[in-house]
Amino acid sequence: xxxxxxxxxxxxxxxxxxxTSGRPSGGRSCSGPGTVFVDxxxxxxxxxxxxxxxxxxxxxxxxLLVVAALAVxxxxxxxxxTLRPAGRNANEELGLYQLVFWVAVVVFVLVQGxxxxxxxxxxxxxxxxxxxxxxxxxxxxLELSWTIAPALILLVLAIPSVATIFKLARVPKDHxxxxxxxxxxxxxxxxxxxxxxxxxxxxxxxxxxxxSIRIVENGTLGNADVIHSWWVPKLSxxxxxxPGRVNKLTLETDKPGTYLGQCAEFCxxxxxxxxxxxxxxxxxxFARWVAAQKxxxxxxxxxxxxxxxxxxxxxxxxxxxxxxxxGLSRGKVGPNxxxxxxxxxxxxxxxxxxxxxLRRWLRDPPGEKPGSRMPNLNLAPQEITQLIAYLxxxx
Numbered sequence: 240x241x242x243x244x245x246x247x248x249x250x251x252x253x254x255x256x257x258x259t260s261g262r263p264s265g266g267r268s269c270s271g272p273g274t275v276f277v278d279x280x281x282x283x284x285x286x287x288x289x290x291x292x293x294x295x296x297x298x299x300x301x302x303l304l305v306v307a308a309l310a311v312x313x314x315x316x317x318x319x320x321t322l323r324p325a326g327r328n329a330n331e332e333l334g335l336y337q338l339v340f341w342v343a344v345v346v347f348v349l350v351q352g353x354x355x356x357x358x359x360x361x362x363x364x365x366x367x368x369x370x371x372x373x374x375x376x377x378x379x380x381l382e383l384s385w386t387i388a389p390a391l392i393l394l395v396l397a398i399p400s401v402a403t404i405f406k407l408a409r410v411p412k413d414h415x416x417x418x419x420x421x422x423x424x425x426x427x428x429x430x431x432x433x434x435x436x437x438x439x440x441x442x443x444x445x446x447x448x449x450x451s452i453r454i455v456e457n458g459t460l461g462n463a464d465v466i467h468s469w470w471v472p473k474l475s476x477x478x479x480x481x482p483g484r485v486n487k488l489t490l491e492t493d494k495p496g497t498y499l500g501q502c503a504e505f506c507x508x509x510x511x512x513x514x515x516x517x518x519x520x521x522x523x524x525f526a527r528w529v530a531a532q533k534x535x536x537x538x539x540x541x542x543x544x545x546x547x548x549x550x551x552x553x554x555x556x557x558x559x560x561x562x563x564x565x566g567l568s569r570g571k572v573g574p575n576x577x578x579x580x581x582x583x584x585x586x587x588x589x590x591x592x593x594x595x596x597l598r599r600w601l602r603d604p605p606g607e608k609p610g611s612r613m614p615n616l617n618l619a620p621q622e623i624t625q626l627i628a629y630l631x632x633x634x
Contacts, residue, residue, distance in 0.1 A: 331470070422464075448522070452489065470500050501513060540629065544628070586600055601626060
């Protein structure tokens with residue numbers, strides 16, 4: 240039975256009334272002047288709903304505060320940051336991104352403002368009779384407005400987008416440096432193809448500042464495997480390396496430095512371990528680097544030395560069948576190692592080039608990089624030491 244409270248001129252008394260209490264349905268009845276019966280069940284339910292609504296609002300507010308804190312707490316010096324460009328392409332792309340972003344902000348504020356205004360203005364108020372309001376169908380002015388406005392917004396975005404695409408695709412005419420990139424699981428091969436810079440290296444791309452670089456993502460070469468995407472956020476956007484296709488990209492920077500990137504297309508177990516570096520150098524420094532890369536293998540070390548023993552192991556253990564060392568081997572499966580110890584990193588850019596990292600790698604390559612095509616050769620500790628000594632001569 241519903242619980243009621245009797246309010247009269249004398250005071251308040253609580254009573255349980257059945258269906259014969261004489262109250263009409265609806266939760267309230269008057270038995271006479273000064274006497275009111277209040278339905279306590281309905282009141283409690285109303286108070287409970289109000290409390291739950293208040294708690295839900297608090298939770299939503301807390302969630303918004305957390306999201307806002309995370310948004311403003313992002314690193315401002317991230318190594319792979321599209322918002323801090325260092326190249327011509329990246330600057331063009333940032334300008335387009337900012338245009339799209341601010342247009343989206345205006346649309347968001349306008350739409351959400353209208354939604355909130357409608358919620359506030361047409362909310363249910365005390366005293367509403369609960370009847371459905373008059374329904375209005377068809378408003379030519381509104382329907383034309385929300386059809387034409389989005390079309391105009393898309394037009395505003397389309398014109399600079401198309402212009403930027405054509406601008407970035409323009410072939411430079413100022414004698415660019417040509418580099419062919421081939422993606423492998425899970426490392427990058429760089430082939431410098433100009434007549435005066437003809438050699439191959441891996442994982443670290445060296446470029447001169449102040450000069451256009453013409454990148455050819457060549458998936459038609461026989462050793463291309465799956466789809467990769469070459470991406471250095473501070474210098475340019477993503478360019479896919481697709482088997483059977485050739486994609487091209489031009490990049491340029493005036494700022495010397497090391498710019499980090501990665502494969503941006505899932506390509507297998509070690510996709511996250513397929514990193515890369517672009518090292519931008521002043522023209523004189525780049526010329527010295529090119530001269531060093533064009534040199535063959537250094538002088539053959541004494542066979543009695545650890546490096547000499549390592550060179551013999553390099554051939555005996557089958558390393559020469561997978562890796563190229565100019566003057567010694569022509570393997571095409573793994574990275575070119577002719578000047579491997581002049582690089583800052585190895586194994587797809589995930590290890591710093593030092594003795595400890597090389598030792599870990601040679602002990603168990605698949606364990607260090609899942610999916611790596613380099614097998615575990617079960618090398619003895621002494622053999623690892625000798626191989627490292629040989630690799631350290633390849634500068």
